Amino acid sequence: MAKITGTNMRKPSSYSEWSIKDTLSNAPQVEELLKNLEFHKSIQNVNNRINSAENIKEIIVDIKEDIRKLFNINRLKIYAIDKEKKELYTFNSDNDGLTEIRLAVSNVSIAGYAANNKKTVIINDVYDERELRKINDKLKFDRSSDRQLGVLTGQVVAIPIMHEHNIMGVLEVMTQKGEEKIEDYRQIFLDEICSVLGIAFYNHERFNKQKRLSKFDYLIRQGYVTQAQIDAATEEAREDKESVENILIKKYNIPKEDIGISLAECYGCEFITYNDKISIPVDLLKNLNKPYLKRETWVPLERIDGKIRVLVDDPTNILKRDAIEGLLKTKAIKYDVSFADDIIKYIDRFFAKSQNNTSIDEIIGRLEQDEEV
Template sequence: MPAQAPHEPAGDANARVVFFKELQAVTTRIHATANIDEIMLELSGDICRLFNCDRLTIYVIGEDKQSIVSKVKTGLNSFKDLRLPIADQSVAGYVAQTKKAVNIHDVYDDVELKRYSPHMTFLQEVDKRTGYRSKQMLVTPILDAPSGELLGVVQFINSKQDMPFGAIAEEGAQSLAQTLAVAFTQRQKAQPVTRTKYDDLVASAVISAGELDLAQRSARRKGIPLEEVLIKEFQVKPAAIGQALAKFFAVPYEPFKPDRIKPMDLLRNLRREYVEENNWLPVEESAEGIVVVAPDPERIKASRIAANIFPKGKIVYRVTTDGEFRKCVDQFFGALSDMGSVGDLLSDMDEGEAGDLGSGDDVSAAADNELVRLVNKIIVEAYQQGASDIHIEPRPGKDKVQIRFRKDGSLQNYIEVPASYRNALVTRLKIMCDLDISEKRRPQDGKIKFKKFGPLDIELRVATIPTAGGVEDVVMRILAAGEPLPLDAMGFSPYNHENLIKCISKPYGLFFVCGPTGSGKTTTLHSVLG
């Protein structure tokens, strides 16, 4: 039982054998670690259990040779290193200065501390801040065997039996310190430096080198991506990771843009499964060329996979984080119903020549199965994304039709539809709400009961208005369907409910219902009329 051995009498031979047998197992594992930081993740708990202590701190000597810096500290939920001067003002500092071990029964006992040094004190602020009570403390120097040079300090805090650390623990601490000295010496030897794509996080002082090592080991131990560990456990911003990737791959960083317009021409021959398997995605066609984002643009560029799919275009590579890449994929191909993706629907449409079509041609195109599915898909996605309005904005000439959603009062780009389907798209919407498809010079208002055309039981209030170039804009307000709520269930205060009843009970007159978008004006009027 390792939890008991350190506090047994020194003459208990059986306890000593058991303790040092388990200490040997820990020593073997320490020699197997790549560097001392790995002990923090894998061995600190075992060392605490072996010495039956509550907390463990391991210090190494600082670069200035005038201080010691914590590299292992169990029990404190902080990645910030503790730095103590090599002086007799603190317990660990005194041990580092004198190179002698101390075994303190109660660090709050000033009389006991003064026996070691008149200047020794225990910093109680940490205990007060965390609610912890430090008491017993066994502290041993870590010394290089050949030269006697100080390498660090190992500190055991609070016996779980609430009694001073025994002779076996003192001997075991000395043995552990000798093992750590070997580990420190091996670490200080020159090792080949392996450059990683996250090194710039250290160079830019976003995190320390030790924290990056810890994150890498944590990622391997948990079997999750390193990027996820950096963001969740070390609070590194995706933009900082993106800038580090840009330095490593020597290409600009492309962040996720929620208002990016889907490049349907570029996505025409790409499927989600292919994009996710190969980890690259064209996001726009700019003046520089076709912008391709990838978490590893070097691999995509070397394989020429993007160049083969777009042989006539110039490829401009951008790097992005894994998380932002997945967001972009979801944005372009994301959670869609069995109706198919918008990209698939548009790719199935014949681009054709944009031009002025007759009314009969418009009606024929409006009945086209792909266009019908596209209109239904636009409405379904708007509802799923929580949009309040759908804006259909045709432009004259060969410019595409822009479709935007209004979310929380702000217009956000959704998709662009080929110009050749401009008139057919508006005609399809007019057919759905029983408007005059031959009238294009006057505004019209109507309503779509979408349950007749698609899977949702919603209504849309539709308004069309002629615009420049002989085209028509369409705006659709998404409304909840169903029977109107009774006025008693609307949640009015007694005063407002009484005044409303008086107002609508009058035989004639006019009253105004005012309020911002989504405040319930239409719902209120439905209840009044119902």
């Protein structure tokens, strides 16, 4: 075997010309590999955040931004499913707080179509009516957001969020007109994120269902009803658009006080029933209006021990608490539970005209004028 001697080969240094040349020639590949590794790591971090989120709202509002930035997408929305109402819902965050947006699960909107048909929708130009009609005659693109933001949307990709064969929501991404489209490479990873979202949404849905059932554990322990009767009352309440509590009172003759004990035990707070002796908390009703409070089913009742007592039908509803604290401009709030019917009674009385035909809005207006003076 021939030997290579020092006469025909230079001894390479630790950084020889060859190794430098080889490194430089492979630099683009190495850089690309490092970018891919970093991207995969970021994907895993997003998936971990989704799995550890305390509630769906955190995913829709906060983690959504991480996904949008990671994929360098102009706009991204995550919708969750409201199965009872057959609607998708999401939240927009701005200086005024969170605004809920709802869409019917139908073929009218792009996200609604993806949910209704359980399949990914890719529209390369949402302003091309022919492209929309090729998918479905009813399909429309809502241009109001573009007008509000002063931009033109180009491509829209709506991916159904599934758990097994059940629709749990929709992930919708939108590029600006003239920007790069969502290529297959990125969509593969968006599909992966949707799979993680599907499991997370299912787990939160299951947890919330268990929480709802536990509202009446006290009544079951006391022998008033069985779990099967609670399930039947829940279904009847959904069909009749009435509260489960009212069904339990009317059909099973359970005293209101005992239902209150059960609710207080579940939520770890006081149960407050309607009392027409409570004074109207005029100063707490500023910036609030009757239709909103009745729709959201909560009302400020009084100040107690340096906190504002708020009656609400579900004190554990994080979204509702965020809205309440934003409107009342404080986190010093004592949440207590009450029947929805009793909350409505308080709202009606607080906003009713007094004997001299003066409304609460007029009283608040006078107070604000006095403050300005």
